[in-house]
Amino acid sequence: MSDNILEEIFIKRSQQKKKTSPLNYKERWFVLTQEKIAYYDFDSDKGKRKGLKGSVDLEKIRCVETVQPEINSPQERMYAFQIIYDEGPLYIFSKTEDVRAQWIKKLKEMVRFNKDLMQKYHPCFWVDGVWLCCQQEVKQAMGCKVLDNKNGFTSNLHLSRRRGSRKPLPPTPTEEKAVRPLPPQPPEAPSHSVGMTVIAEYNYTPMSPQDLELRKDEEYTVLEMSDQNWWKARDKNGKEGYIPCNYVVEAEHGLEKFDWYSKNMNRSQAEKLLKTENKDGGFLIRDSSKAGKYTVSLFTKGGGETSGSCRHYNICTTAQGQFYLAEKHHFSSIPELINYHQHNAAGMVSRLKYIVSNRARPPSTAGLGYGVWEIDPHCLTFIKELGNGQFGVVKYGKWQGQHDVAIKMIKEGSMSEDDFIEEAKIMMKLRHENLVQLYGVCTKQRPIYIVTEFLSNGCLLTYLREGLKQHPTTVHLLEMCKDVSEGMAYLESQQYIHRDLAARNCLVDGNGTVKVTDFGLSRYVLDDEYTSSAGSKFPVRWSPPEVLLYCKFSSKSDIWAYGVLLWEVYTLGRLPYERLNNTEIVDQVSRGLRLYRPQLANEKVYSIMSRCWLEKADDRPTFQELALTVQDLLYELQ
Template sequence: MPDSILEEIFIKRSQQKKKTSPLNFKERLFVLTHDKISYYDYDAEKGKRKSLKGYVDTEKIKCVEIVLPEDSAPPDRLYPFQIIYDEGPLYVFAKSDQIRKHWINELKNVVQSNKDLMQKYHPCFWEDGIWKCCQQEMKQAMGCRVLETKNGGFFKRGSKNRDSRKPLPPTPEEEKPPRPLPPQPPMLTPGFSVGMTVVAEYEYVPMTPHDLELRKDEEYTLLEINDPNWFKASDKYGNEGYIPSNYIAQALNGLEKYDWYCKNINRSQAENLLKTENKDGGFLVRDSGRFTGKYTVSVFTKAGGETVGSCRHYNICVTAEGQFYLAEKHNFSSIPELINYHQHNAAGLVSRLKYIVSNRAQSAPCTAGLGYGSWEIDPHQLTFIRELGNGQFGVVKYGKWQGRHDVAIKMVKEGSMSEDDFIEEAKFMMKLCHKNLVQLYGVCTKQRPIYIVTEYLANGCLLNYLRDVLQHPSSILLLEMCKDVSEGMSYLEDNQYIHRDLAARNCLVDSNGTIKVTDFGLSRYVLDDEYTSSVGSKFPVRWSPPEVLLYCKFSSKSDIWAFGVLMWEVYTLGRMPYDRWNNTEIVEKITAGHRLYRPQLANDKVYSIMNSCWHERPDERPTFNDLVMTIKDLLFNM
């Protein structure tokens, strides 16, 4: 047998030679020699090679490239690559990016002298009779992306592999490996377990027969935790059903039962609440904007005879012995004891804590769907009230579900969307549930046009809010807007979900001023050629990095670039990026290294965050988690 160059156990995807043939994924032992790449059945327990299952002659290989992983791919299928030969693509999944790079490089060395090497390839999978990247239905269709090196992506040692004058983004082989992903889906809700006693923070009226009613401040026992958004629970009367996981808290926490504790409220929102109340000594306790599990006391004061008043913020500190304090020498074993003391004694604060200011009357958070297991909505239960605008897919209206729940309804005009693909994806999109994402409630697919039903946000589009509503905003408010977006995007990043069209126009503002990201992932289903092509006039060129403009290579790092542009929109109060250039000029300028200027309202530290998002190399850009921490640190020190 010829000497092997490499041997490795990979997951191999079935060829799916017919549209109707089911996909399967099996572990195979792959062996690369100079003549063939062969794959064998393998006995993992004995560590022995078994029967030959197939092979590809290396002289027939036309291209070797990575494949973009599926959205929400499992951990063992995050690093796919493809070997293209006469019969089509052979899809292989490596265990790590390093192993994938090693095999791709060795394969390219082996086949670099082959004839008929491809100049274009398909960056996404062939599946169910269609190329997922370009929607072509012929398996032998020419690739839709130009290879980033000459001679079909293969090059001889010692030769230059690029002669373009434009600065190109790195090839996938050059990029640093991504950080390892957690072994389980990040969507799972931490801190809860079966048998735990929890307290309802909000009232919940059952929406389906499977649901259980929640009464605020009453206790419930968790019975099942199989869905991150809906737990099965029982009440004290023995009734069982599903409850929204974001409506409850652990009974042991203790702070939720106090009116002065305002959960999920930021510094600007706290100040607005306190100033609206306008009482000297008004106070509330909120989560720290910097550290999880830490708390801040916000106090309103008219000290010195002020007529307008101002707010002071005090971080609750903890001693080495676990005692809580605001002022040294006044230590307490719990936060409620600390608050009780300062309600009677200023003890170093600008004022004693005289009046509780609470946001408890505010509405409950959104649920992931309108009831457990419900994603298909009966259109007869929708009432249309007024038109909100016209979007990429059609008219958007404000309405009611069952006459009592506010919703936004996108009425999808026929021919604007790949409807079947979206409907299949909608089941997953509904499970994405975060305070800084606009919640998808469900869809109406039994009639045409189909409806997409989402959370309704009273203050509308962020872009219009910046241009028309904000008057002399503080630097803290602008940065907190950016923090809201970064936290929503960090959640998408953790769940391996790419937005592809992040911009101020695709964010909405709720009645409290919280920013929420919307329309994540929807651009994949647009059928408008001008929108889906990077040369089209409708394509979001002004928010796109070089690798998207040149190669349509989307990733969480292209979302990072767009976030930097969104920050620029926020700090210019809604100006159009590169407003003096057309799309062609923008592509030329961006690929030549030009970047947006520093807005007048942004200091050097804020502008440095924007600039970090605009590195030419994707692997040099931060993650959204990095951005969240950087922005929180900056807010903490303001």
């Protein structure tokens, strides 16, 4: 057919889904089109293609690479390559090196903008329940070899999970210039369009005269999208105004309209919610730790357990794109799958009896109403002091008597105020579930105030030392690290450098989600003791050699600090290099000293820390790569 890009007869290896299933090798007729790679049975005598045996949609491909041949492989199996997608690796054997190279090159070219590309892969085969290259015994285990991104296969994962864009992320700056220009405004999401109908997920009470009220489950028409956080919309009565775009979902797409879907919820939070509800068969659907995947979390009182327990089932997909929990029951959509299992257990410990929802708590908005940047201090009520930071006192309060806020009261002389105020307009537009939201500033009086989202569990450092009521699980610790990595990956994509990433500069909300705060603020500090690397207030314990020796900040110096933050998490808040003073740290870190492996961290977690602490900044990973690595580790634990 005219739309076929490549055709070839290859040997295909069975996927060996179970340890006991025998390996077999069969000749198949492979056809590559713009949408998929399909393979067929064929009549070798007549040279004709027969029935379709399977296919893989190109948009689901995460990696295309060669595979090292096994020892004593026959000649016809010397030139193997692999196509990795949701179901695992599809192993294909070419007759010649040239044909293999042709197919790999073309496939890489066609999938280079896929949103879930891998950073690491397995160079050898999965055989009899083990990876031959690294001996890991979990088929979903992350790869052991870093992909060569210079070989035409650049990963462009966009970390905002449900955006459909294939546009690559902007390049990460390697070094901050002496006079740093204002960063670009975050790009507008291209997957939505003016005129579309959206449904409100939450109620929204207008906070400025230009806002439009939202009522949960009602429909609205989008009229304008010039602001990426606030869309102009019309309700069914013809009234127009601005709405927070993260409160609505497109009417015909997504799981957000279903009460059983809990967006941005991790495993620990799901277990806490289900146990609080305490209903046998209580369930919810949440995002898996791996982007684009979903997990069913189910509470059961069966099996003789008096207090009940939680089970987690990953929703799988077939090669044809159908969804299933039990292998014999496939569905074309996740809502159909949930509807079936609400009536049939089909292999699970229980059917899905009761929807458990977290929809009561709406997300933060980018500002307190459309266009609200300068906040009237008379609208703020101070309730209690939360602490004393670098810039002055931080208090918990209310805006207009009802909205929780945190208020930083900036001590005069501590900050370059004019420069900060100019950039605050840009910083307000940054919105991510793992960043503390900046709501606005009060600049008409002195001291000036910075008004932000309030997080009830306070500082991560204090939470690690005092707030964990019980010994944290491996999953819980890793989830905290994942939260920070994804917030920082977003900042990295917006070309923001934090400069002071540490557990003390992260906060924890009432659900246990960790959010990064004070990003970029250290640039406006006027305290010499802080701004000089020789100063006693300088974050020496979180700084790499190039910052300690040359004050050379970049996104890669933030990576180093992230490795130290991981160490803080896995020591439950101990002081890095606790027996050394600042002068000794500068000397010994520059000579190669690194923090030891914490008792709670296994070798895989410590290897992440170690990669963050590589001597050469350019050798350290990006936050995008780290977020993927942590996702993979969490996925193994599910």
